[in-house]
Amino acid sequence: MESKFQFAKEIIGQAGQFIRKNMTKDLIIEEKTRFDDLVTELDKEVQTLLVDSIHARYPNDCFLAEENNLTADITKGSVWVIDPIDGTVNFVAQGCDFAVMIAYYEEGQGQFGLIYDVMNDVLYSGGGQFDVTANGQKLPPFTDKPLSRSLICVNSSMASQNFMGLANLGCQTLGVRCFGSAGLSICRVLSGRLLAYFSKISPWDYAAGSIMGEKLGYKICDFYGKKPNFETRQEVMFVPKEKLKEIQKYVH
Missing domain, CATH: 3.40.190.80 (D-Maltodextrin-Binding Protein; domain 2)
Structure with a gap:
């Protein structure tokens, strides 16, 4: 599991680099269900980049993802859950406050999750057997307050x-x-x-x-x-x- 977790960190960083490199070009923006439910060609390209990278390393794993109708059941087998650009409206309108997200499940049990704040270059990762960290700094458990x-x-x-x-x-x-x-x-x-x-x-x-x-x-x-x-x-x-x-x- 350690190698899979490290691999996930590598590819989510690569996805962030890809976004930063390509976000200034003229993007094709489409409406999905309504005018404020947007998807860009970059959303689709980032998801393809992640899926292809994972599939090359782990060919038997499956995917549940936002684009391209990838709908695996997380309770069956090894499943990666992917959101290539979370906060697409922010991405389109502001160029900030968006993230790349990856989660990994085995037979319905969450093994680890990653959320990469692309423009601030902060990676939140961990869960399962791994400590939850922000850029390697361990986050404390919840402390009650009113x-x-x-x-x-x-x-x-x-x-x-x-x-x-x-x-x-x-x-x-x-x-x-x-x-x-x-x-x-x-x-x-x-x-x-x-x-x-x-x-x-x-x-x-x-x-x-x-x-x-x-x-x-x-x-x-x-x-x-x-x-x-x-x-x-x-x-x-x-x-x-x-x-x-x-x-x-x-x-x-």
């Missing part, structure tokens, strides 16, 4: 609609933030800058963070506390395990 001394991150439309009481929860905290990248939002939780994260996202958006979070005392679950299905886009929350019951007093 809601009244915490910030949370919430999808903007869910907050404005008070979806399942999220605005009510926000009123119990120091405030609500929104960053437009599931991966980077989860990293802010892992590093202790945010207490929790709430959004409607897909498996490749939360897979890597969920593996790292398990190591540090966090969990990914739907708004009823159940494990997401790793198949469809769902409303989920990434929260400290010991704060779940308190959070569910407001989010229900």
